[in-house]
Amino acid sequence: MSFTPDIDLAAIPLEQRGAVAALVREVAELKDINKRLEHLVAELNHAVHGKRSEKLSEDERQLAFEDLETATSEVEARKETSAFSERAKKRTKPAARRNIGNLPDHLPRIEQVIEPDSLECPCGCGEMHRIGEDRSERLDIVPAQLRVIVTVRPKYACRSCTDGVTQLPAPAHLIEGGLPTEATIAHVLVSKYADHCPLYRQSQILARSGIDIHRATLADWTGKAAFHLKPVVDRLAEHVKTSTKLFMDETTAPVLDPGRGRTKTGYLWALARDDRSWGGGDPPGVVYFYAPGRGGENAERFLAGFNGILQLDGYQGYNRLTRPSRKGGDPIRVAHCWSHARRKLKEVFDRDGSQIAAEGLRQIAGFYSVEADIRGTSPGQRLSARQARTAPLVAEFGQWLQRERLRVSVKSRLGEKLAYIHRHWEGLQTFLTDGRVEIDSNSIENLIRPIALNRKNALFAGHDEGGNAWGRIASLVETAKINGVEPFAYLKATLEAIANGYPKSRIDDLLPWNFKASS
Known part of the structure; x- marks a missing residue:
């Protein structure tokens, strides 16, 4: 149940009531989020330190951890999308979240250079000159191929004045500051919920290519994807x-x-x-x-x-x-x-x-x-x-x-x-x-x-929260399949659309049967 502070809005000046009411709602939402996180931390401690935790095999512990971490990440994603978080972002620049692992040099790099539409200086001095660039790397997965997407954003400045620096903003990502592209996240989801490969096994598979990404990181990606896909599944229902x-x-x-x-x-x-x-x-x-x-x-x-x-x-x-x-x-x-x-x-x-x-x-x-x-x-x-x-x-x-x-x-x-x-x-x-x-x-x-097959291969869900994510992603995967839609292509496109702020008023376009693969 949400917590609402006991505030008499009638005693507050009329011009301030809207702002105060918004703050009250934000405080209540943050309290709910914190309560949820406290519950998940308690569940995690119980799994690790409970009286009978020693009876769990290593595989059983891995499944419990990945589902609890997926749920925690989903709550964190809710927190990051709250109005309070949006204002905090405007006040301070958040530190980039670096995931566990590195991107080996032997992986092919595909550079995407994002150039401004015009290099003309806004003050009319002439053409601007390149003075530097920002580079970022994210892990991208094409089935049966691993590669690194390098995003290059050149900076241009005018030699005649100090006011003419131009650089395009970085493209939107589902997980800001994270390693994975939306294609990588889609691959993880399809591998887990369609191909019945648990996250810790996916981590082992990536390690064979020299990519050290812990299953906790994969659980974080899965939880964020489950959060962002929830409106699509709700609309499907x-x-x-x-x-x-x-x-x-x-x-x-x-x-x-x-x-x-x-x-x-x-x-x-x-x-x-x-x-x-x-x-x-x-x-x-x-x-x-x-x-x-x-x-x-x-x-x-x-x-x-x-x-x-x-x-x-x-x-x-x-x-x-x-x-x-x-x-x-x-x-x-x-x-x-x-x-x-x-x-x-x-x-x-x-x-x-x-x-x-x-x-x-x-x-x-x-x-x-x-x-x-x-x-x-x-x-x-x-x-x-x-x-x-x-x-x-x-x-x-x-x-x-x-x-x-x-x-x-x-x-x-x-x-x-x-x-x-x-x-x-x-x-x-x-x-x-x-x-x-x-x-x-x-x-x-x-x-x-398909649920029974996943049950056979994954043995069980690691937690009740894993059951919820299981049902949510399986809904999109299986609906895509019975409509003749390739699940990876659909999830990749849908996650990319969500990352780019696809309007809620057009959410029906994101339902599996409305997907049209690009030629």
Whole structure:
């Protein structure tokens, strides 16, 4: 909760109230930032000095440190963009922040000389002469190639007077005074969140090229990028939730719990739009939200503002979304997944060879046969075919289900599977009433797979804060991929645009599906 000093603005002269109110807001913001930093420092100390910290392997410690440092850097970026920080910059010139490491001489240098538009002296004395220059170096990464970008800014002065020095300002950078170009930052993000390579391993890879950059530095870059990309991800979520039909699923995201010397179970919730199967006009997109638990209140919070049909599996935590008391919108209509229903019967058949399960699988195969015939057609055509061909098959399956439930013990393995299908029977029929609805939620499960792969390679997130960054960057990477956009090119261009002050009023231009690669 923000801290607000108890100040009576009425007692302050009218012409000073605006300035005082601004200072009060700035003080409150800085107190919030400091409180956040104190919390992260405490978490870091707990990871290092906690009673069971000795149980952590070196890899586990590295993951914990990089995610905590990413979170700290994100808070610092917020502090640097505050109004207080902007005024401080005007009063004093900040010292350049030098990152750990150096740029070896053997790396190729590409000089970018930034010349003034005119060399004519402002006082009319004639042409100015070059008297010096400022040079800066940043590490740039082109996939499979390391190089150094050298920015040269010549200074020109008039020989006849002392008032005619001209030099162009340095170009804007996402990380002022830092080593990386925006391309380098994009490469780190894609390597971590798309190629599943943790930061400490990236540090080891760079070391093989003679570049000594600690994983703490890479975490700093990642945290700043996560901060600056947050508005784009928030807008992506808003855009996706304007749809009237979405998919949702959740998957485990193991998170290191340093105080206990083991991992705890966090969750990444995927909210996706994919209307390509029926020619919908909205581009596909996915947003991953991190939560430390699987409670249905998390889904309710993430879905605030969405009204429509939600396609999902049978997890009972979603039930609260269908109630009149739902927070954040109207009761949601659920479309359950026939693939999950089929999977329940397949498990029994594979284990026991049950002929009842085999019959259920045969009937469900009839539904999918119709779906194969109508794939890619319009919603109206899909709905007509389903009502004419699939609805009688589903009705027959429903009668079969009720008969078999009376014959099979509810405590048996098969009885449990039939009961599962019965509980979700209403949602399993939703696809018969709306041609936009899919027969299953396989689309969202395909979007969950990259998260599972990252989980396998990175083992776990180093901290809850790492889960948030994981979800944020993965949202942009995976949305780019399903729109046929190369993630590195997209992130590079987006970070460059943000560094150059891209206007918030045009933030939609930065969404992955609006990206156009330069020729």
